[in-house]
Amino acid sequence: MRRSVATVCLSGGLVEKMHACAEAGFDGIEVFEPDLVACDHSPEEIRALADRLGLSLDLYQPFRDFEGVDEATLADNLRRAEAKLALMQRLGIDTLLLCSNVASATVPAEDYEEVAAGQLRQLGDLASSYGVRVAYEALAWGAYVDDYRTAWRIVQRADHPAIGICLDSFHILSRGHDPAGIEDIPGERIFFLQLADAPALSMDVLSWSRHHRLFPGEGSFDLAGFLGHVLAAGYDGPLSLEVFNDTFRRTDVRRTATHALRSLVWLEDTVSPRLTPGVPPRGIDFVEVKAEDTTDVEVALGQLGFTFRGRHRTKAVRLWTSGSARVVLNEQQAREEVPHLAAIGVQVDVPEAALARAAELLAPAVHRRTYAAEVPLGAVAAPDGTEVFACPVVEDDAAWVAEFEGGGPDERTAGAVTRVDHVNLAQPWSDFDEAVLFYSAVLGLRADSGTQVAGPHGLVRSQVMRTPDGCVRLPLNLAPDPSAMTAQHVAFACDDVVAVARRALAAGMRFLPVPANYYDDLAARYGLDESRLEELRSLNLLYERDGEAEFVHFYTRTLGEVFLEVVQRIGGYDGYGAGNAPVRLAAQGRA
Amino acid sequence: MRRSVATVCLSGGLVEKMHACAEAGFDGIEVFEPDLVACDHSPEEIRALADRLGLSLDLYQPFRDFEGVDEATLADNLRRAEAKLALMQRLGIDTLLLCSNVASATVPAEDYEEVAAGQLRQLGDLASSYGVRVAYEALAWGAYVDDYRTAWRIVQRADHPAIGICLDSFHILSRGHDPAGIEDIPGERIFFLQLADAPALSMDVLSWSRHHRLFPGEGSFDLAGFLGHVLAAGYDGPLSLEVFNDTFRRTDVRRTATHALRSLVWLEDTVSPRLTPGVPPRGIDFVEVKAEDTTDVEVALGQLGFTFRGRHRTKAVRLWTSGSARVVLNEQQAREEVPHLAAIGVQVDVPEAALARAAELLAPAVHRRTYAAEVPLGAVAAPDGTEVFACPVVEDDAAWVAEFEGGGPDERTAGAVTRVDHVNLAQPWSDFDEAVLFYSAVLGLRADSGTQVAGPHGLVRSQVMRTPDGCVRLPLNLAPDPSAMTAQHVAFACDDVVAVARRALAAGMRFLPVPANYYDDLAARYGLDESRLEELRSLNLLYERDGEAEFVHFYTRTLGEVFLEVVQRIGGYDGYGAGNAPVRLAAQGRA
Structure with missing residues (x-):
């Protein structure tokens, strides 16, 4: 028509x-x-x-x-x-x-x-x-x-x-x-x-x-x-x-x-369907953090129990993994850039079909140089410039991991980070609605109901884009003043957040500090017993309960323009700890 | 309490x-x-x-x-x-x-x-x-x-x-x-x-x-x-x-x-009144335009029939007047500044009382150096930094006019500009509501109902602050992107806008050009006859009708960050030609 x-x-x-x-x-x-x-x-x-x-x-x-x-x-x-x-x-x-x-x-x-x-x-x-x-x-x-x-x-x-x-x-x-x-x-x-x-x-x-x-x-x-x-x-x-x-x-x-x-x-x-059919993605293949110097992120990943998998054969790129959580640290063409999220890879059943659909929906293709014997991955640019790669679904390690040399094998210790839980993408004011359409139409995600979170410098608008099964979750954040507050982060899932936090503490992790008043309020709100509270308090863990389901999580300090989070979902918890976001924003404002 | x-x-x-x-x-x-x-x-x-x-x-x-x-x-x-x-x-x-x-x-x-x-x-x-x-x-x-x-x-x-x-x-x-x-x-x-x-x-x-x-x-x-x-x-x-x-x-x-x-x-x-009582101002005493070089504004004022009244005895300041419209051109401490509105003087019955009330209402006082034999005028800063001077009510010329030397007398030709009709003040997003309170509480103006005007780069929010009798009118404008559009201007009143425009045209005035399509639409809207239309068209005059009342006005091109307007109110017209604002904004966007 x-x-x-x-x-x-x-x-x-x-x-x-x-x-x-x-x-x-x-x-x-x-x-x-x-x-x-x-x-x-x-x-x-x-x-x-x-x-x-x-x-x-x-x-x-x-x-x-x-x-x-x-x-x-x-x-x-x-x-x-x-x-x-x-x-x-x-x-x-x-x-x-x-x-x-x-x-x-x-x-x-x-x-x-x-x-x-x-x-x-x-x-x-x-x-x-x-x-x-x-x-x-x-x-x-x-x-x-x-x-x-x-x-x-x-x-x-x-x-x-x-x-x-x-x-x-x-x-x-x-x-x-x-x-x-x-x-x-x-x-x-x-x-x-x-x-x-x-x-x-x-x-x-x-x-x-x-x-x-x-x-x-x-x-x-x-x-x-x-x-x-x-x-x-x-x-x-x-x-x-x-x-x-x-x-x-x-x-x-x-x-x-x-x-x-x-x-x-x-x-x-x-x-009347005419486009190449879209199917929701099956998981997050990798997250790429880009900067002139990615050392701080590398240190934090090590403290979180990630394994260094090596340097890329042809590029100034390094890989760290823990379970299926793969973080690519890219120092190419990044002069004077501080660490920030540059790309995500999503696993889809047929990458060529996903890219064809994206092109039919007018998403601009991204071209990266690849060499012989490298796995070619196609990508498109999201409205805010984040590059979204279409990757094949894999059971274990992605094929492209073999391009990295000089690292060790991922031991997959018990209780360690298992996967990427969600990736928060900061949106400029001009891109928010466009991004909602992009991630739903092009990537097959659905929009959860939006929310607003009070930070010390204004309200942050947030809109989660996700697959129905939650294997891909991309909260989009719109901060009132992007320079005043960090809205970009990667959250990793694990089965024992206390173990991950203890190991990180022992390894010298600089947690985002959580004020004592927060724990007093937790006690009032949920009636948690003192030993549980003390465990949370000593590890700067945040806690939220939704009916019987629980969410326990912690944050690293901000590294450039990005920070990391580790989360444990208990009893089918399906949110993102939005009630704790003001406490995080205030702590980041002080840091 | x-x-x-x-x-x-x-x-x-x-x-x-x-x-x-x-x-x-x-x-x-x-x-x-x-x-x-x-x-x-x-x-x-x-x-x-x-x-x-x-x-x-x-x-x-x-x-x-x-x-x-x-x-x-x-x-x-x-x-x-x-x-x-x-x-x-x-x-x-x-x-x-x-x-x-x-x-x-x-x-x-x-x-x-x-x-x-x-x-x-x-x-x-x-x-x-x-x-x-x-x-x-x-x-x-x-x-x-x-x-x-x-x-x-x-x-x-x-x-x-x-x-x-x-x-x-x-x-x-x-x-x-x-x-x-x-x-x-x-x-x-x-x-x-x-x-x-x-x-x-x-x-x-x-x-x-x-x-x-x-x-x-x-x-x-x-x-x-x-x-x-x-x-x-x-x-x-x-x-x-x-x-x-x-x-x-x-x-x-x-x-x-x-x-x-x-x-x-x-x-x-x-x-329960305790403050020094506030009374609405009685008129606008002067408007000050400040810049490193105010020549362009001076030329435009000359074309509009204003009289050069001389240079200030002690400061790099010049005065132009037409009737009771007094424009002070200030080149002091204005390095690299383009022409912009820096101050307005409002006439009040008891300037000392107005300043006392302003201080009681926490308005910051402004201090300017004055010399012996100069008329001392007190001022406070409005939220956006505009300096508001409290001036005595005068029948004819203000006393401070005598401080200017080397100019001619204002001949007050028939049909010339008689007074300042309104002054539009551009407000940053952060100051808008504060400005409404400032101008009502401190200056005794009342808020008319607000409006929004569509410009090529977004909606401009506008709120008129005025005296009931209309002798002081200050529309406050909030542009979505202050760098993209001019929202500051001075409008002068006259009894024969056609005469003022003709003289300005003869003097080489660069009017803000009004597109022919606008006049076609005027014809359709109001059924104006062809000779009237031709008069409006040839002089870039805009027109609005409200019942039997009429408003005819024109704009100069933008001079730095300010532009000038001349208006004629006919039959008790009480607005500001808001219907014509999108046409002006589009023309300014092209200029």
């Missing part, structure tokens, strides 16, 4: 927006009137530019407050409409969006549909004479018409070939209206379709709509179900995005355009 | 917060439990620090989910409470905040008050044994108790000297509960009072409370009326602020503490 986007979704001026949409690969755009009004290009120039870029101008929007008015207002509204119809002729746009009246309607409710239909019929006559058709849309906050079923009754009553309906997922799903009724509308009477997702928020629907819409796949609406009804009705016009969002208004226009198109490609695939 | 603040209002760690509160001048604090838990100082250290700083620890908060539970839960809750009571003894705090149960209450509604009262009585016995009293608070989202009147009935029924009520303006006013009933509660049963303002928002009350509270005077609650009822009841404990706000969690702790205290000083004064 043709893919379109409203220019209001993007930052910049109209001309920049058009270039960005064309570069991203959209087929067309909706021209948002204020973008045209503020633009220094004439309508003829816009039309010619669209031609050159291969973009169709699918819709002119919005025209407001037309129907349900008195005769004098109607006359003025028809005059207003005629000016816009003439403008559309100059632009070469054949569909006008008409929103249901929010301001000037005066007709009493009992006569509204009849009067509005008659007035729409007059508009239809006028529009026809300009070769334009009018798509009538029920705004969720329309004064009288706030339900697509009412709008459709009025359109039927208007009974004019130039008058049809516009469906917008936000206006329908935000009100909880059942979209199944869309199937009762003949497809050719649906003149336009606008798609937007949104988070579940409890606020007035106008503010929700104007500031918090999201691209499909980023919110909580069932857009696949919605689109299914529209397609079942026989609609074959463009799928068009209309997303008012305070963040996307500020982000780079080319980037947002690609992000928007990815959401549409993903949505289409959920309704 | 004693002034207190909850530590949750501020950024940083508990110790930093305590220092900031003491420096600002608070008498006491509420210790927010998570701040203590995350703190590396022992309770004894906190107590001793508070002693040294002269801060009382007025409240320990919050204790949650205690009442209305089954017997087993009650036993555990009493155990939890006892641990906290012991902790309070170490801290030397004698009042515990108990929030109404939101999570664990299981008692049926018809028995709730009876059972809760009995359980509170048990808590009262326990608390008494630790010398602690319990202030019971109805949360707006309490499972059963969400109204202070219900909480008060339960407290009465508990009938225990250690059980009283805590009143929080947010929980009462957000639900629209009538605060008049507070007067029926004996003052000595009101154990604590928490104050917070909030903007009028339509969202779930929990999110509203946790993210959007404001300090008194910054929102839309009638806090003066609320406090009046509490004082009438005989309450004589501390006035304490509890403001959860995402921005204040991020701003500098010392600055927010002063800001918070200012709000409380102002609130007390609205209830």
